[in-house]
Amino acid sequence: MADQREFLTDKSIARLCAGEKQYKVRDSELPGFFVLVGKRRKTFMAQGEFWRDGVREFTAQVKLGDFGEMTTRQARGKAKEALGSIAKGQRPGEAPKIKPGSITLRQAWERYRDAHMKRKGRNSGTIEGYRDHMERLFKDWLDNPLARLGRQPHLVVERHEKLSKENGPYIANGSMRSLRAVYNHARKSNPDLLAVNPVSAIDWNKEHRRNTGMGPNDISGWLRELYAMDNPLRQEFHLFTLFSGSRPTALKKIRFEHVDLRRRIIHIPRPKGGEEKAFDIPLSRPMIRSIIRAIRWGRILYSAQATPWLFPADSEPGHLVEHKEERNILSKWGNDLRQSYRTLAQAAGVSELDIHLLMNHSLPGVNAGYITRDRLLRDHLRQQQQRISELIAHSVLSERDPSIVRWLGSANVDETAGRTETKHRFETMSMAA
Known part of the structure; x- marks a missing residue:
């Protein structure tokens, strides 16, 4: 049965008949608020989406209570609270945490440098190469949320193209490998970062091994x-x-x-x-x-x-x-x-x-x-x-x-x-x- 839509009240919900299959009746006044009608009960529900920079990050649905145990007015009030939390980026039932995606590129780079590279004894030259990429080529991104790159991979694509023209194909590719490693490391402790690494969106420059050896x-x-x-x-x-x-x-x-x-x-x-x-x-x-x-x-x-x-x-x-x-x-x-x-x-x-x-x-x-x-x-x-x-x-x-x-x-x-x-x-x- 297709979803219905009407202004939900106690009287209108009481008139809803049970069907062979569950169906939804959505409230015409409050988007995301609806009642789910089953064979034995009618349940108040709220469903919302969290969007950032034009990209939908997640959809969440929460059960508010059963009709008969709470009034429609009470359910509507709870629905507004739940939808407000979802709009702020908090999943229902999840305790307030650090703001999702709040880690910056600078923080992610410093954690990768100290917790991964130095702890594993990486060569100082390797660390310096990463530092040059992060602090010189991505300097203007350092204090921006890393999640922004995940939500807007076109920024990474554009930067790769810019670096390819101004710094050469090898440096452009190398800097992107560094960014990919830093992002993957940050995801381990920041699950709100998108799983797809934004570097995967680029078209890599073709690299040729330099045949400069002597015979x-x-x-x-x-x-x-x-x-x-x-x-x-x-x-x-x-x-x-x-x-x-x-x-x-x-x-x-x-x-x-x-x-x-x-x-x-x-x-x-x-x-x-x-x-x-x-x-x-x-x-x-x-x-x-x-x-x-x-x-x-x-x-x-x-x-x-x-x-x-x-x-x-x-x-x-x-x-x-x-x-x-x-x-x-x-x-x-x-x-x-x-x-x-x-x-x-x-x-x-x-x-x-x-x-x-x-x-x-x-x-x-x-x-x-x-x-x-x-x-x-x-x-x-x-x-x-x-x-x-x-x-x-x-x-x-x-x-x-x-x-x-x-x-x-x-x-x-x-x-x-x-x-x-x-x-x-x-x-x-x-x-x-």
Whole structure:
């Protein structure tokens, strides 16, 4: 039976007849107030909707009482109260809480930073990346309710398009990943936030992996560029980045207590992913020679900062902070060298699984999860590391410039010549200073 509509009074309700099925008679004066007529009883009801920013967030229905136990006047008064509460965003029977959706983006970001990222030991660089997205790219949203973005996802779409044009597709996508993570975390303690993450409304920019790695035939030319640099400590940093394939952020923070030349490893306590991703880098012979040269140059150039750091610098933390170089001086650095390591490892015949272990990548497949990395570190992984280093060393030995060969300390080079070359370079730098 279709819903009926009339002005509800005690007399009009008393005349309503029971039917085979329940039906509603809605009050013509108070929207949302109606009586539900069943086979045995007539029940006063109220139904309302809560809307915000043109979006319906929820519909609520509440039982007011049975006809006969209360008058229509009394039921109408209770209906007004119930409908008023629903209009304010409170579901019937729910105790007053913090105003739904009142958490701001700033509060959500700070909780995510402190309760999630810091507690789980996330890398400081990762936290800084999120902070940049939240406090710079979304600065004008920080003090707005986070629920507003959930109700109006077109705001997120528009911001993504704006960032894509002004900051580039990669930064736009990265900032949206940060916003998505903050919103999902906030939902755990704020159930009034809409379940659908507003970031799901965007059309992601297509991203291409930067293919900037070098192959075996490219190493010789890069080494000439590296040798021509003025700062020998920065030379060793870039060279060691290529030898290890590690992320520059982790290498810059290597302390002497992390270096164990007897066991031929370097411990990385807080790589990308935090402390639980800590791992050891096995050292080949060329890598050890690079470390020794770095120690010597660090003591010469930055004696005050060289006590704790493998790659010291005249900076606030005392270690190398900025590793970028002018491309016309050094064409490959940073992540270029990490990609180069991956390419050279493949060329050296190192297996896919061993490359994952050496680069501290997550292991693919279920069976790989049963591999104990430490048991492979001492012998097998170090042998694979040596194979990669030897491929690089082969490019060194093919160089016609003997100074580069002496600098890298090939086993076939006279040590006295190597020391003479180092002394000459130090005297040249001292004169320039």
